[in-house]
Amino acid sequence: MNETRQAVLESLEVGPITGPDIAAEIGISRAAVWKHVEALREAGFEIDGTGSGYVLGDVSGYTGPLIEYGLSAPFSIEYHDTLSSTNERARELATAGAEDVVVVAGVQTGGRGRLDRKWSSPEGGIWLSTVERPSIPPARAPAHTIAAAVATTNVAREVGVDARIKWPNDVVVPADTDVGYAKLAGILTEMEGQTDRIEWLVCGIGINANVDPSSLPEGATSIRANAGAIDRRTFLQRVLERYDDARRDLSGTIEEWRDRTMTLDRRVRVIRSGEPVVGTAVDVTEYGGLVVDTGTDRVVISAGDCEHLRPA
Incomplete structure (x- = not known):
């Protein structure tokens, strides 16, 4: 959002306020005030014209400017009603030099997770990808995946969901299933770089928020199913704010991850380079690698498919 439009919004916050008063306060013409007010209305802001001036109303919609409004994190928002993949669009922006942009979609038609698995992304979910240059x-x-998982888990807990983290990239809810959980959110981190530095990093987060459980694949759940419908705008803002805090303190975030995971102290099978590693998950490294005690050795696994096993 440009600075002048932001200034108009700040004037409206203390309304009712007349167009001439806004013009004098900001130093623009009355016609410019009217154009900015109309643009804000088109962006989803409810602005009523009363006898006493303009009054800012409901701001709970789900558009780019509304998500940016009140966001206490240094991200700009690029919103799409429908998009094939937020990660795909984020990679395009990253290649073009963008930084600290968040691509948000109302619906994804080609969402995917790890190993190119299809990710169901219907209406009502929160589908986003950040563009960063850490x-x-x-x-x-991989520590950014940890940070995103911690941020998502913390905000889900704030609204009453018993969210936990399953290594490497899932936020889950304990459930009476064969595996003991149902998937609430997934994270896919991609990057481009050289040996000693990252050129860009994209962190994709998909959250089953206000999604009807019947539209989700088997083994998945939603915030709506566990705690009722939420305000997606507020929830997304909180995730971005928590993520911004976490990415600035990756070491401290690892400690939070340990407190919120359901993978540690569990018997696991991790497929690494096509070969299984079976043992007890005992720790996670500062780089996000899973430490597995096989009984004869301790193996650090940086990436792989992790399956929770029943006790031996």
Whole structure:
């Protein structure tokens, strides 16, 4: 949102206020005030014209400007009603030099997760991808997945969902299923870089928010199913704010991850380079690698498919 439009919004916040008063306060013409007010209305802001002036009304809609409004994190928002993939669009922006942009879609038609698996992304969910240029070595990139998982889990807990983290990239809810959980959210982190530095990093987060459970694949759940419908705009803002905090303190975030995971102290099978590693998950490294005690050795796994096993 440009600075002048932001200034108009700030004037409206203390309304009712007349167009001439806004013009004098900001230093623009009355005609310019009217154009900005109309643009804000088109962006989803409810602005009523009364005898006493303009009054800012409901701001709970789900558009780019509304998501940016009140967001306490240094991200700009690019919103699409429908998009094939937010990660795909984020990679395009990253290649073009963008930084700290968040691509948000109302619906994804070609969403995907790890290993190119299809990710169901219907209306009512929260589908986003961040574009970042962190000053960390490539080996630390998985810690951003950890940060996103912690942020999503914390905000889900704020609205009453018993969210936990399953290594490497899932937010889950304990459930009476064969695996002991149902999937609430997934994270896909991609990057481009050189040996010693990251050129860009894209962190995709898909959250089953106000999604009817009947429209989700088997083994998945939603916030709506666990705690009722939420305000997606507010929830997304909180996730971005929590994520911004977490990415600035990756070491501290690892400690939070340990407190919120359901993978540690569990018997697991992790497929790494086509070969299974079976043992007890005992820790996670500062780079996000899973430490598995096989009984004869401790193996650090940086990436792989992790399955929780029943106790031996």
